[in-house]
Amino acid sequence: MSETRGTTPLGARRTRQRLDILQHLSAAPDFISAQGLHARLAQTGTLVGLSTVYRALRDLERAEQVDVIRSEASGERLYRRRSTSEHQHYVICRRCGRSEAVDTDIVERWAAHLDQLTGFSNVTHTLELSGECMDCHL
Amino acid sequence: MSETRGTTPLGARRTRQRLDILQHLSAAPDFISAQGLHARLAQTGTLVGLSTVYRALRDLERAEQVDVIRSEASGERLYRRRSTSEHQHYVICRRCGRSEAVDTDIVERWAAHLDQLTGFSNVTHTLELSGECMDCHL
DNA sequence: ACAGAAACGACATCCATTTTCATTAGGGGA
DNA sequence: TCCCCTAATGAAAATGGATGTCGTTTCTGT
Secondary structure, rough: OOOOOOOOOOOOOHHHHHHHHHHHHHHOOOOOOHHHHHHHHOOOOOOOEEEEEEEHHHHHHHHOEEEEEEEEEEOOEEEEEEOOOOOOEEEEEOOOEEEEEEEEEHHHHHOOHHHHHHHHHHEEEEEEEEEEEEEHOO | OOOOOOOOOOOOOOOOOHHHHHHHHHHHOEEEEEHHHHHHHHHOOOOHHHHHHHHHHHHHHHHOOOEEEEEOOOOOOOEOOOOOOOOOOEEEOOOOOEEEOOOOOOHHHHOOOOOHHHEEEEEEEEEEEEEOOOOHOO
């Protein structure tokens, strides 16, 4: 049968690399780039090809298992394992990169009306917040 | 004296290229990429080096004369001459690229409290909205 | 165990953006 | 107006993230 839809966060097949990637991604406290993740894997002796990291992250993104943002500074795409199934927004420290989920109920409610407000359909939103965390501020 | 701060939207010097770039950028109805702008200039016989376009846009961005977003599809940076001095948000048609300013008062007010809500300082926000405009929807 | 397909990984390629560096040309001061 | 200094320009090369290629490896259902 070809219609077996996978339900795991991994791809169709459970490979060592995919496992390692998911594990290290989950362990990362903050958003991390594909290259950063690749480096971190290498540091711990876990050898995974860079393309494989990119592919795994792309698949995780498709499976909505990660949140993705764009680094303001480098333009890199940064990934973070998603904890809840809801879509989330974060404040990111522009110095150290630390991130923290923010309650965006108000914005979400507002966003829900956007179709009426704008005359556009299927409006989706991306919200990125950056600031300086307490440790970095002084 | 070396402290002469320029007050024009252009750089320190008023060159033909800078003038043309600003003019074509202002004429563009929607967000446009550096390459797109460069191509548009070339089409009208206005020869400007690609690096020059990039540099002019970078300077305009620094001078807060343009709004900048990131194309979801291509990852390019897209620029648009800023009309008001206030910072603006837009809905962008994910099919044709048409953009339209959106009233985001509610979000702005919420954003003003972010410092208190999050424990981060100097929090800035970026909000990108995409949907399908009426012409493209059906 | 087997076969077919998915995943790997080293490397090539793409493409937006930046940098280099020699040349050109604003524009303030004499 | 003429000069000079330096910002601005542009062609070409470099950078760097991300994706594609393709031969090889390795899951997984049968």
